[in-house]
Amino acid sequence: MPPPRRIAHLDMDAFYASVELLRYPQLKGHAVVIGGRSVDTPRQLEDGSWHYARLKDYVGRGVITTATYEARALGIGSAMGIMKAARLAPDAILLPVDFDAYRHYSRLFKAAVREIAPLMEDRGIDEIYLDLTEVAGETRALAQRIKDAVRSATGLTCSIGVTPNKLLAKICSDLEKPDGLTILGMDDIPARIWPLPVRKINGIGPKADEKLASLGIRTIGELAARDKLWLQESFGRSYGAWLADASHGIDTRAVVTASEPKSVSRETTFERDLHARADRETLSAIFTRLCVRVAEDLVRKRVVGKTIGIKLRYEDFSTVTRDLTLPEATADATIIRRAAGECLKRVPLEKRLRLLGVRISHLEEPSRHSGGFHGEQGDLLFPPL
Structure with a gap:
């Protein structure tokens, strides 16, 4: 067993x-x-x-x-x-x-942890999941050893939650911050997890939280008390079933030690709202720079992509997206810029903009038929109204 x-x-x-x-x-x-x-x-x-x-x-x-x-x-x-x-x-x-400094310390703490627990899922610059199942040592002593290694390597503190699964571990790492260490078993869920707000579950966002509150559900315990079929009727079959499982601490996901990027994106929020007509040259320069940065990211990751998309956020905070799938994958900045420009022609540009973003997905390894790793900035202007 x-x-x-x-x-x-x-x-x-x-x-x-x-x-x-x-x-x-x-x-x-x-x-x-x-x-x-x-x-x-x-x-x-x-x-x-x-x-x-x-x-x-x-x-x-x-x-x-x-x-x-x-x-x-x-x-x-x-x-x-x-x-x-x-x-x-x-x-x-x-x-x-100072992102250079943060990335430096991120590398330091992750290297220190890998010396103890090599099965690591990297979740960003400041958080990781670990599978400690086969690592020798009593749980609390092992977690403290990891914390001590992080402090020794960086001079910084961290908080750790150790549980039977990722969903509960994510919740528990936040329970005793800063410098926390929380160990929880399934039997502890009613006392430690159910009194918490539903937003503590990673995967319940603002909209779901608002709908749950309108239905009289504010805590995880209140969510756990609801019938699974009722949740599926209220939130859809898949999400409703997940809500029921999550409220009872059920999560079978594995710690994934390596993953391929699904997309590459760059976006920027402006210091002031910009208008497509009055600020056309400024927007054009920003738009082109975003496309170039996306192309550079693709080169660095050694992948190419087929679907180019844009994201716009207007002055009233409403957001629109558009995308276009190319016949061949590319990492060419000029091709990306041209496709993104075509997407831009399909969105209204009367209102001022506060954010602009460019994204490429459907990534794959480059072939001799793809756009390759070469491209130039191009001279396309922000499409006129």
């Missing part, structure tokens, strides 16, 4: 902010926010004191990438507009984003 599964989810604590505190240890204990564009880098003055940018001084459309726990206690969270955050904590310190 195989041993019971031990699946861990490891989440770095306020990762970007914690990396910045290694660089500026004097900011520990302060409300610090990471994000925005054109943010001044901290500098030491002649008298030995430090000058930092503050939220109240920021002007622009930037959003918060992350924040220290002291800033979160003031109501500030990731993806919040910086101008909105400034109203909550005007004197909070604002630091620029």
Whole structure:
């Protein structure tokens, strides 16, 4: 009989902010926010004191990438507009984003973990799943060993949840943050999981949460109490069945140690809303640059793609997408730009734009018949109205 599964989810604590505190240890204990564009880098003055940018001084459309726990206690969270955050904590310190540093520490912590638990599923720059089933050691001691290895390699803390599956591990890694260690079995679900809000389940988004609330379901326990057939009638056969299983902690997914990219995309949010006519040349340059960056990503990943798509978000926050499938896969920037331009002709451009994105999917390995890895920027303008 195989041993019971031990699946861990490891989440770095306020990762970007914690990396910045290694660089500026004097900011520990302060409300610090990471994000925005054109943010001044901290500098030491002649008298030995430090000058930092503050939220109240920021002007622009930037959003918060992350924040220290002291800033979160003031109501500030990731993806919040910086101008909105400034109203909550005007004197909070604002630091620029440094993705090179974050990627460096990401590589360090993952390498340290692999020395102990090689079956790792990479879920992004600051989180991973681990299959500890065949790793020797008592569960709590093993999880603590992993945490200690991360701290030794990076100087940073992480939180770990160890449970029978990925769904529960993801929930549990967040229960005792920061520097948490939570171990949970199926018998613990009624006491530890059911009292939590349904949004704690990864896969229940804002719309599903809103619908569940309208049906009187706010906690995971209330969701678990509902009949599976009723959930399927209310949410559809597949999603309703998943809701029923998830509320009871049922998840059979394996830890996937390697996966092929399904798509490559690039997008940007503008500092100010742009109009297709008045800002045509600016939009054209941005649009072309996004296509070039997508092509560069394809070259780096050594894949080509057939379906090119665009994403537009208007000033009223409504979003539209369009796509076009080519007869042959490509990584050529000019071909991608031309196809994306065709997609753009199929969307209304009367309203101002706040976001523009380009995406390519249906990826495959290049062949001699594909567009290959060569291409130029091209000189196509943003299509006129």
